[in-house]
Amino acid sequence: MRLHAPLGWFPTAFGLVLHAALATADLIDNGKVVTLGDITYYAGGIPVSTLHGVNGQIVTGLLDIGADLLPLTVIHTNSSHFSTVELNSIVSTFLDSDDVFHTEFLESVYLAYDGSKTPSVDTQSCAPTLDGYGTELFMVGPTFKTSMFSGVTKVSFSKELPSGPYFMSPSTGDIFRAYRLYPDDYLAFISGAVSDEDDGFLALPAVTENVMAKSIAVPSRLYYTASADKPLAGLRLGVKDIYHVKGIKTSGGNRAYYYFYGTQNATAPSIQGIIDQGAVSVGKMGTVQFANGDSPTADWVDLHCPFNPRGDGYQSPSGSSSGPGAGMGAYSWLDIAVGSDTGGSMRGPSGSQGLYGNRPSTGAISMDHVIPLSPELDTAGVFARSASLWSTAIQAWYQNFSSNYTTYPKSIYYSGAAAGWSDVSETTPEAYALLDTFISQLETFLSVNRTNVNLTQHWIDTHAPEAPSDVNEMLNTTYAILTSVDQYALLGAPFFSDYAAANQGRTPFINPGPLARWRWGQANSDNSTYAAALANMTTFRTWWSTTGFGRPDPDSCSEGLYVYPWSTGTTDYRNRYFLATNHPPLGFSDWAVAGYAGAGEVIVPLGEAPYNSTVTGKVEYLPVTMAIQAARGCDFVLARLVSELEEKGILRPVGTGSRLYSN
Known part of the structure; x- marks a missing residue:
């Protein structure tokens, strides 16, 4: 729009003006x-x-x-x-x-x-x-x-x-x-964040009108140039709200925690590490309360569960990294997101939203200044919509893995047969075709044939004489004990004590799910049962890396790949009611292997399967995904593998919205 030049301004050939006097308007401090x-x-x-x-x-x-x-x-x-x-x-x-x-x-x-x-x-x-x-x-x-x-x-x-x-x-x-303001229509974020132009952040002091939704501010991509020192420069990053970030409050999905502990004065080393690689944090994202395993919608009492954009828009986003998963599936302006995985909290949302997302090898990166579930199992992972970007992100972020291996694993151990997926009657024809086609393409790429495996039977055949004969029985309560006991000791008890001291002995509200888990841990575990749970996990970890399917290899890092279906396009509606939970997850299956083995695992999207939506009354589509696991410490082998599979067209980048692909 052209402006007219007031008296005392100098017009130029471009209609330009310059004035010697200073205007008197004051800037609003918060923008x-x-x-x-x-x-x-x-x-x-x-x-x-x-x-x-x-x-x-x-x-x-x-x-x-x-x-x-x-x-x-x-x-x-x-x-x-x-x-x-x-x-x-x-x-x-x-x-x-x-x-x-x-x-x-x-x-x-x-x-x-x-x-x-x-x-x-x-x-x-x-x-x-x-x-x-x-x-x-x-x-x-x-x-x-x-x-x-x-x-x-x-x-x-x-x-x-x-x-x-x-x-x-x-x-x-x-x-x-x-900063461009985008609406958070899927309720993926807890709060937006902008740089304080120092070494911290400010909660975004700006809101545009929308139903329940917040505004998220994103800076121009032109401000940043990727380099060897900052390979993630300019990538917009969402952070699960269990990681402390300097200048921003942490909720952990709990209102009392958010208001009681207030603004954090330090950033978690893991988040600082990815920022140091050039990523730009744009906000904190929703989490199941204290990274547990609630289901929408009734379990989410303090906050509202984010919306999964896939399919009819009323499927569970899974958890506990619900916000990062939903946001990555919904918003093209968000490039990567950091979540956590203790027992599937990265992998579940990756499957539900059809994303690339990982649980790294245990110890891949510091979990200091992070709300804990169990230090024995807690890890930090990355969501992305393409294998190449996910690969770049984790190789920049994790500093302790080698990338000097020249060959790929020599075996494919496919647990799909044991789970029933080898029979088309156990799933939809579309999902079965996607799973089987991927395994066949992986066989061709690696020049090996799959070996259908049954982990339970392999344990029976090869376990140490002093170990229990039934791996399912041995590990039945391991996850429940470790997570319920650790989180109550490290988070629950101190929180109750701090809150009571400041509030005349009152107790803060805790969602029913986490509270039931903590109470179960206090009622069903003591020092001996906790020690036994740790010992059982160690027994399994040793077996997995020596006799099981996670053996190391000097040339390829991992002798084989352990592969199994993660999601098959089945529905999980968020408008259902469930019986109230009274204990943590019990049992043992493929989801628990990576945690107990301490191994890296990535979820990769393969495509979509149709279903008849009870919400829209139309045929909609949900993601089909596969889990790929390597031996402990071989995370960069997985990164290189999935990136090359994408280059070959075996894997594809996904988009945002109700469908994984635009065509």
């Missing part, structure tokens, strides 16, 4: 919500630089957005003679690669030169192009010679900024990052 080109933005309250004009003058005016803010685009060039050809090319690239930038940000432009010569601007070619973009103010950096230019203003920044869209305050010269 502003503005609408530009029908898109809602948050202009952060913390400036990232300050713009100074010639002789200390500061830009003023041009306030046609109705606030003390002016859209600004920063452009970097290596060309010593900047022309309209390069200008149009850069704008086109910005539009193609960024969802925050659009042409309304070209109302003011700052051109920075990164070369070593004395730069110039081809004003004759640029003027009509800038005029077409509606540019009112065109500025160049201090290395440009402006005496030969008509309509170009020479300015300086207190701190050089990367290319991209910004907002500028004409009254102060302060420059702020531009």
Whole structure:
């Protein structure tokens, strides 16, 4: 939009203006919500630089957005003679690669030169192009010679900024990052977060109107450039709300915990590690209370369960990393998310939303400053929509695994037969075809034939003489004891004590599921039963890595791959009621192997299976996924494997929304 020049302003060839007087409007400390080109933005309250004009003058005016803010685009060039050809090319690239930038940000432009010569601007070619973009103010950096230019203003920044869209305050010269606000329609987030421009974050002080939903602010992708040191630069990251993040409150899915402990003063080392690799946190995401295993909707008393976008939109997102899984299935503007896995909390949502997601080898990364379930089993994983991005993320994040193996595992141990999936009658024809086709393609890729295995029988045949003969009986209560006892001792008891001391002896509310688990642990375990549970897990771990299906190999890291179906497109409606739970999960099956073995496992989406929705009355589709496990410490082998399977077309990236694929 062109502006008329008030008295005392200098018009230029581009309709540009500069004023010597300072405006008196004050900035709101916590930023502003503005609408530009029908898109809602948050202009952060913390400036990232300050713009100074010639002789200390500061830009003023041009306030046609109705606030003390002016859209600004920063452009970097290596060309010593900047022309309209390069200008149009850069704008086109910005539009193609960024969802925050659009042409309304070209109302003011700052051109920075990164070369070593004395730069110039081809004003004759640029003027009509800038005029077409509606540019009112065109500025160049201090290395440009402006005496030969008509309509170009020479300015300086207190701190050089990367290319991209910004907002500028004409009254102060302060420059702020531009964040696009997206609605959290699927209730995946607990709170949005923006950088405090130091080493922490601020809860997003901005909301746009929506039903129950929060706004999430995402920065421009143009601010970041991936490098060897920061391979995840600019990737928008969601964080499960059991990880502490400096400047943000942690809820763990519990309102009392959120308000009682307040803002955290340190970031979990695991989250700091992925941020150090370049990822940009945009908020905290929903979790089953204290990372347990509640079902929607009645078990979620304190908070509302996130919505799974797949199928009819009323299937369970699984848990406990419910928010990260739902968000990754719903929002194309979210690139990766961090969850946790103790007994399936990464893998369950990966299966329900059809994502790439992993439980790493135990000890892959620090779990300090994280709400614990059981330190013996707790791990941190990554969700992504493509194998290549998931592979890149975990190889950047986990620091203790080797990538020097030159061959792939020599065996495929397929547990699908033992689970009944070898019979098409046990699942839908579509799901069976996807599972069987993938195993056949994996056989071809690795040049090996599958071996159908029965873990229970293999234990009977090969277990140590002193070990129990029935592995299912040996491990029946292991998970229940470890998680219920550990979490009550490390979280429940201290929380009750702290809360009571500050609230005249009162007890905080705990959802029925976690509370029942804690009570079960107190009633059914003592030092001897806990020690026995640990010993049984150790017995299994030793057997798995020596006689079982998780043996190491000097050439391929893992002698074989343990593969089994994870989700088969079956429904799990969120509008059902269940009998009240009174104990933690009991029993033993494939889901528990990775945890007890301490091994890495990844869920990969294979496709979709149709079902008749009782919600929509139409045929809808749900994901079919497979679990692939390698020996402990061989996580990078899995990363390389799934990435190459995607390159070969055996695996595919998935999209967002009700269907995995757009075609």
